[in-house]
Amino acid sequence: MATQVPSILTLHQLEKLIPALQSRGYQVIGPNLRDGTIIYDVVEGLSDLPVGWTDEQEAGHYRLQRRNDEVLFGYVVGPQSWKKYLHPAEVRLMTAERSGQSFRILNNEPIPSRRAFLGVRACELAAIAVQDRVLKGDHYLDPIYAARREGIFIVAVNCTQAASTCFCTSMSTGPRVRGAYDLALTELVGPGRHEFVVEAGSDAGTEVLAELAPSAVSEAVYKEAEAAVERAASQIRRRMDTTGIRELLYTNFDHPRWDNVAERCLTCGNCTMVCPTCFCTTVEDVSDVTGTHAERWRKWDSCFTQDFSHIHGGSVRSSAKSRYRQWMTHKLASWIDQFGSSGCVGCGRCITWCPVGIDITEEVRAIRESPAASEENSHGKP
Ligand code: SF4
Ligand code: SF4
Structure with a gap:
């Protein structure tokens, strides 16, 4: 794919993203508030996201807190990860029914819907890559994982804040997204302003983005987005020395x-x-x-x-x-x-x-x- 120039979307333009994905046959999965946590589930519009909420995390501690703005991605990560969809907790491998002295195999796992993941963080993108190596690698192929992974459209989000439990900087996995995404967003919010610097990482991402009619991003705004991610990196206090x-x-x-x-x-x-x-x-x-x-x-x-x-x-x-x-x-x-x-x-x-x-x-x-x-x-x- 040709190198893509970052562009910018207003909140109003971003509202068209979920319908644009749905019109291409994707079921869109994103963050949802549920039982005092942020989990992943089907989303039909941006209002389904945890608008204006953040998460407070420490060892053995998690609380949602109201923010004083309407940020869409103002939290870090909740208890669930995308393996909920790619490598689910329970999968029916086989159903059999006895009929006289013989039995019939009825069905295996249904073919999953075509899915788009909205709000994938850098560490989560790295985790999907790790599971790809394990479950879709050269030596061992899990056909259930491979079928679920096939054709996933990934809308990644750069972190602009970190939780106290994060240590992605030690593992070289974040807070900036790297690797295989279709679109990557960086959210910028301020008085009278709510916009998203967006980068396409694939031809599919470029095609969807074109429908949202983004504007060119100025160098100053792009640097602001970079600085917001750097700020998240500087908030990370936990470290793991991985030398040897x-x-x-x-x-x-x-x-x-x-x-x-x-x-x-x-x-x-x-x-x-x-x-x-x-x-x-x-x-x-x-x-x-x-x-x-x-x-x-x-x-x-x-x-x-x-x-x-x-x-x-x-x-x-x-x-x-x-x-x-x-x-x-x-x-x-x-x-x-x-x-x-x-x-x-x-x-x-x-x-x-x-x-x-x-x-x-x-x-x-x-x-x-x-x-x-x-x-x-x-x-x-x-
Ligand atoms: S979460 Fe893991 S480390 Fe903590 S008590 Fe349970 S098994 Fe032990
Ligand atoms: S910090 Fe590492 S070991 Fe702990 S849940 Fe995340 S990926 Fe797994």
Whole structure:
């Protein structure tokens, strides 16, 4: 695609985006207020977005707050990620019905609608790329993920504010969006002003944008948009030093910090449920009481459940220590061996939604800075 020059849309022009996508057959998914959080669901217009709301986040803490403006994207990230649609929590793999001495396979997962994602943040775009490598990579293809991922139209949004739990700058994933988007917006709001600097990242994005009739953006306004994203970057206080992190974790298999975190961890699995890159699943078969109708479901699982590592004779990770260590070491170390990148994009969800406020950046720092961090602790890869 030819390099596209950024342009600018007024709020009124942006209102045409959702109808423009719908007229091309897309079901538009975007942020919605629900049960005191911002989740992702079908949106029919900009008024469905969390207009004038922001989120306050800390370790183990999340609250929505009213802003004193009408910003559309004035929050950071909520508990859900786009894996809700691409790698859903529950998928029916098969339905079978008995008929006499034989049975019939009735259907598999329905073909999903063509979807457009509105409001994808930089860390979330990076997380989709991570799941693409895992579930749509060269070696292993998950046909369910691939079918859902195919043809998604992505409207990304540059962050102009950060939550206290964000650390995308440490993971090189944000706050500016990079990579495969169709359109990228930067929202600018001030007295008597509400507009969006917009960049097209694909031919499909260019074509949709043309329908919205954007104006040319001045250099001064473009720099203002850049400065707003820089401001978000400067608000990020949490850091994770990723230098040699793979070796650090492999050589600290028996570090005492794992016992320390195990005393706090409830093994609830929240961190894996909210993580936009965690992908582990289990398969369950269910049948009705008459035994004539059976279904096979794939459901999210978690390395924090006992059953997840149950093999003949029992669970190989029976302690909280072994399960937390497995999660963090996989995410930050063995993921690199398996998929060529970190499994963490620095979104901070696992910090916010951990009921006891365990902070992955703090756990890495504790291992790195403790005198116990040593080659002598090496037991090889977990
Ligand atoms: S491990 Fe935590 S910070 Fe990293 S991507 Fe998952 S939820 Fe986000
Ligand atoms: S780290 Fe926190 S969210 Fe994750 S399993 Fe332990 S208590 Fe639950």
